[in-house]
Amino acid sequence: MDMTFNVRKIFQDRLAASMGLDKYQYIMDQVNSTNAATDIDFQRTFNGFYIIRRNEHWRKCYYEYFESVKKGNPTFESIITYLYEHTGNIEPSFSSKMLVTIFPEKPIWDRYVVQNLNIQLTGATKEEKLENAIILYADMEQWYDDFLESEKGKECIREFDRVLPDHKGISSIKKIDSILWSIRWSIAKRGEIMDLLLNNVLNLTQEEIDNSKIEFNMQAGSGGQPFLDRWLKHSEEEKISGTCTDCSYWGWYGKQRNFYPGQWVFSFARMTDDEWLLISAAEIVDVPVDEWATANVLERFVPLFGRLIVKCKKGNTFSRYVFNLSKYLDQATVKEILPCLYSGENFEGYDRVHLPYHRLADIFNGKILPTYYEALKKITGVYCLTDTHTGKLYIGSATGEEGVAQRWGNYLDSKHGGNKKLIALYEKKGAEYFERYFTYTLLEYFGLSYDPIKILEREQYWKKCLDSIRNGYNDN
Secondary structure, three states: OOOOOOHHHHHHHHHHHHOOHHHHHHHHHHOOOOOOOOOHHHHHHHHHHHOOOOOHHHHHHHHHHHHHHOOOOOOHHHHHHHHHHHHOOOOHHHHHHHHHHHOOOOOOOOHHHHHHOOOOOOOOOHHHHHHHHHHHHHHHHHHHHHHHHOHHHHHHHHHHHHHOHHHOOOOHHHHHHHHHHHHOOOOEEOOEEOOOEHHHHHOOOHHHHHOEEEEEEOEOOOOOOEHHHHHHOOOHHHHHHOOOOOOOOEOEEOOEEOOOOOOEEEEEEEOOOOEEEEEEEEEEEEOOOOOEOEEEEOHHHHHHOOOEEEEOOOOOOOOOOEEEHHHOOOOOEEEEEOOOOOOOOOOOOHHHOEEEHHHHHHHHOOOOOHHHHHHHHOEEEEEEEEEOOOOOEEEEEEOOOOHHHHHHHHHHHHOOOOOHHHHHHHHHHOHHHHHHHEEEEEEEEEEOOOOHHHHHHHHHHHHHHHOOOOOOOOOO
8 A cells, every 4th residue: 555645735635625625715716717607516516615505596696696796896785785686685694605706805704703703683674684784794894804913813824824735825814714614603712612692692782681571481281282382383474473372471470460561571482391492572562460461572583483492491490481581691592593484393313304306495495494404414325316207216325525415405406416317307307397206215324424435335235126227217
């Protein structure tokens, strides 16, 4: 065996890959020489690197605009405004990622960077959020400018260049961004990890905190229906707007009022012992005797209803469920903010992955089952595509850096995934055939670091077992 390999280079390349610098460099090398509006390979790499999960119409709008402005002088404001006007979405993150691909010295609005910088986008309306996003991005630019001039910033650049000399040519801001991204969800302070607290999301003033209650809804009486199940039975409109009338703001605890008019109440429903879903927030108007209180929903928190999940130990408080918010504000931590309304469905395990095309598309577009996509990113494996109209099978494997999610995302984009017989089927039957008849099933799964050669061996095993070369869509 040739033992002349460069150990340092191996570790440098692995570190760079873990930061995504190889894909980043590919994108930066290609952007000016390709047509971003039509180059599917460029779009696929960009989508994968920046985790773009939007529908086909949104992506078409995004990449056509990208191509039209890349040789011009776009700004964060012009990009985010265009996307809002043409898609209806406020997209600070994807706006910044387009901008930094054109101007590398601009910062990325990334969820990890945003959390580490403690930046919060608020606004009661989309127009307010748009305006605030533009202001916050300017603040972010100023922070990077100040940090790069600081001793710590200069140290970060020196160490980055020392450890990864092959990537010295990327922008200083990208180097800092890579370091902040590596920190992920938390920042270090005195060797301890700081959690994202509830008020980092709610952003309440001290006066608002002092005037607020928190409501932990568990079940309707001893042995009664869980409030989460009650909430799930309401219409989507009621859940989104926080107006499920029999789920929040019961006015009394025995003969004692739970609330008084004018107070704010944040209403949570229990998911597990220590996990709670925000289902409403409102200002109390009246508290009729032995009735649900009447309340006006606080519009600024509506985007979090059915999406914000916190971890909080209620403690041994017997049957009490309404408390001063200040009691729990410093101990309630954010577990996650779902990309879509909680549906009651969760990822049930890799041995139960069997999805028709439209369900898979909804998952990847962030419409349902938010935990599913993240789960599929964490594993490699062998899978089966089933043509339910003819019964024919296609066996494939996923060994990429983003696992099964990356490979199945390719099928959603192209329908055929670049496979010879599936391309022929696509040319004969069209996209609608795949959308109507194809299902996606996981046969075996492995960790991301599992030997890809062994995965390919398992793929061949399943092809033989299911005879998918002779009687299916495999050609080798």
